[in-house]
Amino acid sequence: MRALFLALALGCWADGAQAQSMRPFGTFRQLHGETRLSARVEYAAGALHLAPGRPTDLYRMNVSYDEDRFVPVSGFDAARAEVVLGVRPAGEGGLRVVSRQQLRQVASVAFSPRVDLTLDVALGAVDADLELGGLRLSSLSLETGASRAVVRFSQPNRTRCRTAEFSAGAADLSVLGLGNARCDRIAFEGGVGKVTLDFGGVWSSSSRVGVRMAVGELTLRIPRRVGVSITLDRFLATFDPAGLVRRGGGFASANYDRAERHLDIEVATAVGGVRVEWSE
Amino acid sequence: MRAFSVTLGLLALVTAVPAAAHAETQEPRPKPQAISPAASGGPTVELDDLARPTLLERELQAVLGRAGNAPRVTVPGGRARLGDFTVGSSENISGHLLVVRGDANIYGRLLGNLVTVEGDVVVHPGALVSGDILTLGGDVRDMGGEIGGEVRTLRSTSVFASAARAAEPPPSALETVFRRGMGVLGVFLTLGALGFGLVMFGRPNLEVVSDTVSHSFGRAFVTGLLGQILLLPTFGMLIVGLILSVAGILLLPFAVVVYALLVIVGVLGGFLAVAHAMGETYTRRRMALGAMIGSPNSYRYLLVGLGAMGALWLAWAVFGWVPVAGNMIRAAAFLVTWLLGTAGFGAALLSRAGIRENFAGRLIPPEALTDEYLWATPQYGVPAARRPGTRTPTRGL
Structure with missing residues (x-):
């Protein structure tokens, strides 16, 4: 009797496993002397991993996608040195509910560390891990919906970066090692969520940071060796200075005038809290 | 040990059959x-x-x-x-x-x-x-x-x-009957498992909803029908209300999930309560006729009721391949299932998921609870005691 029940359960499981329609798709392009690339990654749902790839590949993407509801995107415009990668919803418009099946989508995207990269990432309901350290990133734009994203700069950016712009809807976003990003200007705009901006890394120049957040918790993790000033515009948000001293209309670290590199942060937030943590 | 080996054998069978079938479909490469x-x-x-x-x-x-x-x-x-x-x-x-x-x-x-x-x-x-x-x-x-x-x-x-x-050739009638029969059996087992869980953890509520179906079937059906019609408008009003309240926007995802869960619980619980009511009625009638029933409890009622409901679908599984008649049986099975499901949903609404007994026929009229007979014939030599009050205690009124 028990064996019969087990067989029935196995049969149901096997049937369910067969009903899944995840499909593997891969794309890449060899590097043929290109020096720059403008890349847009569009990823609606699932898990995404982005990292530097092989120097001989201009880009590479491997994705396992839900073929019933999504189509893979891979298009390169040689004249403009632009590529679009990712998965897009198969239909147009309408109410779309993200299912567990779609969240099982997995994509891995890699770019050559030899080209100057302008990266534009648009995420939907995604669990993303973006390792951007080691690339030649000349500008970055990250737009997330209801995502959990970790952006890392584990190694210094190989070129100067003009801007890094982050826009989050209802997201849990961590940007780690911004000191390695070598970006002149960093901007964050968020709706609801929890955001951690870690400014660790090798600081080779000063940087300006603008943060606009509606509702949520913002954590600024700042290295002690950098001179920091924070200007706050808040409504119902709490702020713990954590060792910063009043200076003009804002706060600054005691070493601000002596520090070789400066980090000037402007924060505008409505409801929530702003927390400062120090790192070595 | 024997069960384990049987299980292993079944597991091997389950995994081997699709693989063998796949191997058979691999065609040799054509000549260039x-x-x-x-x-x-x-x-x-x-x-x-x-x-x-x-x-x-x-x-x-x-x-x-x-x-x-x-x-x-x-x-x-x-x-x-x-x-x-x-x-x-x-x-x-x-x-x-x-x-x-x-x-x-x-x-x-x-x-x-x-x-x-x-x-x-x-x-x-x-x-x-x-x-x-x-x-x-x-x-x-x-x-x-x-x-x-x-x-x-x-x-x-x-x-x-x-x-x-x-x-691929179309499946034979026997294959169709077997697949449909297994489908009906699967649904029966699933509902049975859910029902057993409900009896185990929420028997009082299930019995109240079941009694509501038995004693107020018409009222429950009408309520269920209205409930189905108002499901979407109510959901829309909830969403609009939360959005308009601004602060409620944050509750929107939770409200959607909770609403969906309540609807599922209402429909499924109501359906199982109908099965319970059917089984109870049938069992009691048999007992009234003198049949010996081993354990007339909620588990049995539920199984009997689900079996009765499944019988129609089983008839479709067996005779569904017959032209015209098969479609008629399916339509009848669908209609009956919808009728019973609607009544069950209505009963769940009427009884507030088995909390309120007003329509369950459990409230004994006040006159039936009177203790008048105690006072009507005082014994000789014993003075009648004073009536303690005029109000007769009742439940829940």
């Missing part, structure tokens, strides 16, 4: 040959743009899926091959290349795009493919050659799947 161009107005496949592989796959499916072993297709500005194909190291081919059911080995130069269906592409050292490469149901192995364009691989393909499906 050119695919002739189609006649004027015949099927054509453009290989200029490979940026949308799924679209091209559908086009190829339409062209090749029905063609069988002798496909004819025109590739504008190129050629098509069936079976394995090799571009030699001294060869120089201009134009696009389509290779169907075979590997493409490139040693020389191909000046165009390359597409394979159910085959790999191998680009050997010194080789050149100037355009894009797309494999549908294959892989690309870059052994050191030069690929000028983009490489795309869809490692599984359905190009020939529709043809394979079309070639």
Whole structure:
């Protein structure tokens, strides 16, 4: 009797496993002397991993996608040195509910560390891990919906970066090692969520940071060796200075005038809290 | 130990049967040959743009899926091959290349795009493919050659799947009966498991809803009908209300989930309560006729009720293949299930998920609870006690 029940359960499981329609798709392009690339990654749902790839590949993407509801995107415009990668919803418009099946989508995207990269990432309901350290990133734009994203700069950016712009809807976003990003200007705009901006890394120049957040918790993790000033515009948000001293209309670290590199942060937030943590 | 070995055997069977079936469907590679161009107005496949592989796959499916072993297709500005194909190291081919059911080995130069269906592409050292490469149901192995364009691989393909499906004979009546019967059994077991859980953890509520169905069936049905009609408007009002309250926007996801859960619990719980009511009525009638019932409890009621409901669907499973009559049985089974489900949902609403007993026929009228008979005939020699009050205690009124 028990064996019969087990067989029935196995049969149901096997049937369910067969009903899944995840499909593997891969794309890449060899590097043929290109020096720059403008890349847009569009990823609606699932898990995404982005990292530097092989120097001989201009880009590479491997994705396992839900073929019933999504189509893979891979298009390169040689004249403009632009590529679009990712998965897009198969239909147009309408109410779309993200299912567990779609969240099982997995994509891995890699770019050559030899080209100057302008990266534009648009995420939907995604669990993303973006390792951007080691690339030649000349500008970055990250737009997330209801995502959990970790952006890392584990190694210094190989070129100067003009801007890094982050826009989050209802997201849990961590940007780690911004000191390695070598970006002149960093901007964050968020709706609801929890955001951690870690400014660790090798600081080779000063940087300006603008943060606009509606509702949520913002954590600024700042290295002690950098001179920091924070200007706050808040409504119902709490702020713990954590060792910063009043200076003009804002706060600054005691070493601000002596520090070789400066980090000037402007924060505008409505409801929530702003927390400062120090790192070595 | 014996059960374990039986289980292992079943597991092996479950995993081996699909694998064997898959192995049987693997066809041998066709003999290498050119695919002739189609006649004027015949099927054509453009290989200029490979940026949308799924679209091209559908086009190829339409062209090749029905063609069988002798496909004819025109590739504008190129050629098509069936079976394995090799571009030699001294060869120089201009134009696009389509290779169907075979590997493409490139040693020389191909000046165009390359597409394979159910085959790999191998680009050997010194080789050149100037355009894009797309494999549908294959892989690309870059052994050191030069690929000028983009490489795309869809490692599984359905190009020939529709043809394979079309070639499959339709299931026999016996197979259909077996599959449907197993489906009905599966639903019965699932509902049974849910019902057992409900009896175990929420018997009082289930019994109240069940009694509400028994004693106020018409009222429960009308309530269920109204409930179904008002489900969506209520949901819309909830959403709009939360959005308008601004602060409630944060509660929106929770409200949606909770609402959906309540509806599922209401419908499913109500349906199981109807099964319980049916089983209880049947069992009590049998007992009234003198039948010996071992354990007349809620578990039995539920199984009997579900069995009665499943009988109609079982009839459809057995006779569903009969023309006209099969459809009529299915319609009848659907109608009865909907009727009972609606009544159950209504009963769940009326009884507030089994909390309120007002319609369950459990409230005894006040006159039935009176203790008048105690006072009516005082015993001789004993003075009548004073009536303690005029109000008679009742439950829940």
